[in-house]
Structure formats: C-alpha cells, structure tokens
Amino acid sequence: MVRVTIDGQTIEVEPETTILEAARRLRIPIPTLCHHPALEPYGACRLCTVEITLGGRSQLVTSCNYPIRQEMEVQTASERVLKGRRMLAELLLARCPNVPQVQEVAASLGVSTVRFERGDEICHLCGLCVRVCEELIGQSAISFIGRGVDRQVGPPFVKFSDACIACGACAFVCPTGAIRLENITDKTPRPLLSEFDARLARRGNIYIPFPQAVPKVPVIDREHCLHFALGRCGACQFFCEAKAINYDQEDELLEVDVETIIVATGFDLMDPRIKPEFGYGVYPNVITGLEFERLSSASGPTAGKILINGKEPRDVVFIHCVGSRDPHTGVSYCSRICCMYTAKHAHLVRDKLPQARITVFYMDVRAFGKGYEEFYDRVKHERVVYRRGEPSEVYKKGDRLVVRAEDTLLRRTVEVEADLVVLATAVVPRGDAAAVAEVLGLQRTPDGFFQEAHPKYRPVESNRPKVFLAGCCQGPKDIPDTVAQAKAAAASAMAILAEAARSQDEFTGGTDAG
C-alpha cells in the first residue's frame, strides 16, 4: 500500500492508483471533462491538474493519469492549481462559449469573461467518443483528424466506412452533443423499442421489463448487447455501484415436486397485419387497442396524453372485431373483451379530449356482463357515436385517413375521416400453447385454447387430473370471469393439497391428533 496526503488528509491506496481516484475516495472534488470510469486515463482536458510535492520538489501534474507515489503530498486547490485551471477554463470557454458543460465548469472556477477571440465550437476534444470506439467497441471507426486548430473528430478522411457498426456509443458518451451519428455513418441505427409500451417508446439495452416486474430488477437484452454479440464494451460493470452486473448469469432449470398445477399462461393478440385492408403497419396512426392502452396510460410513453405525431386527434375511429368471428383468420369465435374495452377507450378519449369526434364501428355490441350494458349506455351518452357496419378499408384521402364502411342502418357506404384509428384485435391462444400442451399433456379445443374437462360442468379442470385452468389460456374472457375461474382453480388445488396433507397425517399417525 502507498500512503499519500491530499489537502491535508491522509489515505493508503494500492500502488498505481491515480491521484484522481484517491482524491475521489476522500470525496475531494477535482473537475474534469475527459475522465471516464470505463476508459483508460487520457489527460486531454487537463482541468484535473493538481500540485504535487515529492522529495521537496513541487510540480503541476494531471491527476487523472498520475499515479500515487509513497509519501506524496497533493494540493488540489492551491493558488497555483486554481490559476492554471482558470486559464484552461477560459480557453475552453472561448472555444465553446455555448456548451452548458463548459459553462458550468468555468462558472465553478469563477470564470465568466473571456479575453480571447470567441469561437462557436460544440466539441471540446475530450476524446471520449474516440476512446469508447477504440477501447470498448474495438472498432476505431472515428479518430482525431487534422492538427492544431483544425483538430476535430470524424471517420478516416471524413468518409463513411464499414468500420462503424452504428452502435451509437460515441454519440451516447459525448457530453456536449457534438457527435451526431449521421456525420459518422450512413448506416441507420435501429432503435430498441419497449415491448411493454407496445413499441411506442424506446428502451435501453439494460432495462426493467415493466413497472410491476417480479423480481423488479434490470435485465440485459442479450440479443442486442454488444458485450454478448461481439464480446466487447462491458461499460455497465464499471457504473454499477452494487457490482450486480453478471454477464455469466444463465436461466436456471428447477425441478420442483408438486401435487397440483394451475395453468394460467394467458393469451396473445392477433397481429392485425393479417387484415391488410386496415393499413396497420402502413399508417402510424392506425394502432391496436393495446397500443391505445399505453398511449392513454399515465405511466405510458406520452404520460397519458393522447398524441398522434405530437398532436391531439380530432377524429377518433374505433373498429370492433378485427380478426374475430372470421374463420379465415383462424378465429371463428368472439373475443369477448373487445366490445367493453373499446367502450372504455372511447370513454377515455372523451375524458381527455372533450372536443374529439368519436365513432365506434361495430357488427353487434355484446355487453353481456354485470353492469356492462349500463356502461355501454353511459359511453353513448358521452357523445360517442356507434355506427353499425364492419369497416372494410382504411386509406388516405389528402393527408388524412378515411375509414370506409357501409353504415348498414343508413344502407350507405361512408368515408369517415380519422386522425386516429384503433383496432380491437382478436384474442388468440399463446404462440407456445402447443408446446405447453405437450409438456402438460393437455388437450386443446379446435380454436387452439386449452380444453376444459366439460364445457358446462367442469370448466376449471383440464383433461389431466390435478391440472387446472385459469384465465384466457382456456378461452377469451374478461377480468371478472378470469378472477372467478382463477379462484375456483385455486380452491380446487387447495382441496388436493388438503387431501395430501391429511393422508400424510394418517400415514405418520398425526401430528396434532387428540
């Protein structure tokens, strides 16, 4: 260990520890623009200059790349140091007068006026971008080009090259916004979109899947992480203070002995592109009910504001039965939840956009549950117009969308203008239903959902003893029906557990008998 005194405080550190690191352990602040914990020290900005005294001689050194020596004395804020830093800050401010990061550093050193000719640079040549690309990404797609006052950052010969993989690390690490990917490559980066936010918002490569996730911890997207894809980067491990990053963690397969199983694997929603006439995937303002759900959610990508291209829609059209009741799509059945959630969505639009014109196109309204017809009535009173007819097509007229449908009550085809079209897509069995059925030995009904033991009298049991079904894995159902079935499944499972416990007691003579 090496002993050092910094501003009168003494600390012992490992050999080769830098002065900056040692000072930070003592919580002594030293300004810097070019230091980064995931990168090798570089000494570019020189703002971290400190004064050291060793063997009676004192000198100014950059603390980020100067290692501690035995019995070294360090002054981080001597007059000589501050004078030097102020000069550096003034020069930086002259170069980049409009960059907030430089303004802050200068202000913290008491520098506000500049005696030199003012430039208008955004880049202060800290080199973080260049070093990230070389050290972490391993591509060296950008470097410093030009000399002296012409020094700048760019790809070799200012030409796009294949070396750049458009990972965006340079732009991400750049503290001033000087690095713009379009100046470095002609490749188009693919933003990662949040699955939970129905791909309406971006997410990071490390993210918490959704707010109620259990356990509520971040995961790394292995498919897109450069560390997993190319064996590089690994920057996150330097930042995680809890040292929780573990690249070697794998899924674990657990074998658990159980008496009974409740299957509650849920459902998928149909991809509405199977009905190309609605223009989903062609027009960004044709969305699914689930996407609308995120759009109107207070914790969603727009904080609950219903915005299309940044604007509130004037005309909103809802379309029922997209894919449902249609054997061509493989969905002969009624999805059962769409009538009511569409009514709820119409209600939400009215609540948030009092001036909007709201149209719901329907074939039949199935408001079958307790209180449902009353809610349907209420929504209609909220100036929501229900028109009978299944729309046949969505297309553009001028720069607006129109929904083309026969209003069967008018007996006329109409084109209804829309800024937002919401599709009530069909509930379908999960994509892995066949695999789950295989594992558990379950039978499925022709619609693909798990088959109950009897459609009327044993709707909670599966064809396998001690295996119960709950929720949409057995067929589309709304929340009250799901809860009822789930509780019945839980009760059935508990009966089996109680029976198992009782026979165990009989076998062992009983623990609390008598």
Added chain:
Amino acid sequence: MQVDVQQLMEKLDLFGCIQCGKCTGGCPLSLTTALNVRYLIYETLLDVLPDPGKMEELWDCTCCFTCVQRCPKDVKPAELIIGLRSQLVESGKIPGTVGDALMSIFRQGNPLGFAREDRAAWAEGLNIRPAQEGCETLLFTCCSSAYDVRSQPATRALVQALRAAGVEFGSLGTEESCCGNEVRRVGEAGLFEMLTEEGKPLLESTGARRIVTTSPHCFNTLKNEYNLSGIEVLHYTQLIARLLEEGRLPFSGRLEKTVTYHDPCFLGKQNHVFDEPRAVLQAIPGVRFVEMDRIRERSLCCEGGGGRMWFEGTNTEQRLAFQRVHEAAETGAEVLAVACPFCLAMLDDAVKVQGLSERLKVMDIMELVVQAL
C-alpha cells in the same frame, strides 16, 4: 321477372351472412352507384327482392371480388350478383352491348366483333410456332391483347422479351378462343361451359407444361376454373420475374423514368400476385419505382372487369379509373404501369379524359421492359 330465390339461397348458402356490411363497405362501386350487395343478400334471404330486370346497378359490379375476399363468413357476395345476372341472361334481359359481346364470342371466339381469322394478325412477321405442333410453353393471348390496337404493342413486347430470354413457346393462333372469364361473370353460364369444354382439350392437346397469359382475367379462369391437368398457369409477370431471377433476361439499356404500378384485381386481390410485377419494374435499370397509397390488397379497381368492358355502368361521371389516374399522378410518376389489357384500356382513356396526358403515360409492364433490353 320472377327470380328463383330458393335456388340462389341454397346454392350460395346465404344463410351464413351476418349482415356486417364488410362487403358493401369495401365494394368500390358502392360509393358512386346504387349497388349494395349486402342489402341484396338480405332481400334475397327475406324473399323481398325487387325485379332484378329493373336493377340496372346489377351490371355495375366489376367482379373485383373485394367483397368475397373480405367476407368473414365465406358468403361470396359477388356470386349472388353473378347468379342474378344468370337469371337475367336466361330471360334475355341483359344490356344490348353485353348481348353483342356474348354473341361475338359465340360466333368468332372474341367479344370485340372481330373475325376469327384475324386473331393472329398481331403476330404477323413474328413467326410464332403453332402450338398445335406441340410446345413446352403456350402463350395464351387475351382477346384484347390480340385485337385491341392499344394492347398489341404490349403483346409483341412480351414475345420480344421471351425470345431475348431464350424461352421457346407456341401459340394457338386463330384457333385460340376467348377464355370466358368475363362470360361466366356476366352470368352466361352456358356459354362459359361451352368455352371450357372446347378450350380445355385444345389447351391440353398441345402438350404444354405451362401456359403464360397476357391477361390476369385469362390467368384467373385458366388457373382456377379450367381444371387443367398437369399444366402450370402463369401470368406473364410471374414468368418474367422468374426469368430475371434466373438471370436469363439481361438488360443492356436504361429507362430513366419514375414509375408507379396499378394492381389488377384478378391478379392481385384474387390471386395474390403482388410482388412479381413490382420485382420486374424494379429490375429495370434506371427506373425509380414509387407506390400509390392504395396498393396490393387495398388497391382500387379500374372498373374494367366482370363484363364492364362491354357495359358503361350507371355512373359515367365518377369513374373509378378517373380517381385512380389522379392518385397515380399525385405520386409524381411519369408512367402508370399496368399488367392487364383491361386496366390499360380503362386507365389510358381516363388519363386522356382527365387532362393528364402531359404528365402521365399508361403503359404495360412489357412495354417498359423492352425499352431497356
């Protein structure tokens, strides 16, 4: 006149209709004419159908089959219209021009009133091998492709391209007759039966392994309604796309044009051939390909099918072709490419009537291809 409603209901199983309106909602004519096929089904089911002889809009249907494609319950609404037309044909209550076309097909093998012996005039000097001597590939020309002067250059261009690719093919020449696709759709079931009964053995006797048609209409009926055994039926865009993929059709020239493409209903909506015509256009060096808004499954009908080449329709002020050429012009395209002789005729006329001749040219895909060979 009296309609045999019972026969229609049972033959077409109209009882499955849930009156959702998807058919009429998608019918391209339902906005501009009195045609409402959903209501026709309802009236038929309730046996309150008015005299079809007085429903002129029955002849408006282009048989684009958008209604059939989108019906969630497999009712096939357009077949009701064909069924009603059938009953009108039987009682002779059909528009005069439709009757003339049918008579011409019966007598001369084409609906255009031309003589059978002139059918091969388009191929003069091309020395096309008679298919009767046997051939691997049979070129089947639509009556329009053979006789219509606006279509003939496209037909000859196809021959030129096939030869450039080294494809050996034959033609039936003056023995070739109308395929009957529109004949069935105007309701002349008897004549259609006659055409298939004569056409099927004739086509099969050539020993051809594949038939290439110039029209999506011939393609549709030969492929789906003729029951040809062991013969692959292709629309020409499919064959040309295949030849391009195999590298057998090298382009040596360029065509510096902005081109958009109109999907024919009988090729696109009804037979799901969407990609091949686009692949051919995009393969032409120099072509900048742009799309209209309504394409593929959402394409707008040109209004030339289902016998509408022989019947004006009840609304001649708001023709769909008028709307379509404006949509094409809005893309900034200089050329509206088509893959069907009916579309060519309908859209070419519409461009002239709509005063777009300076901006937009309607051309068959083959006319474009040969310019870059």
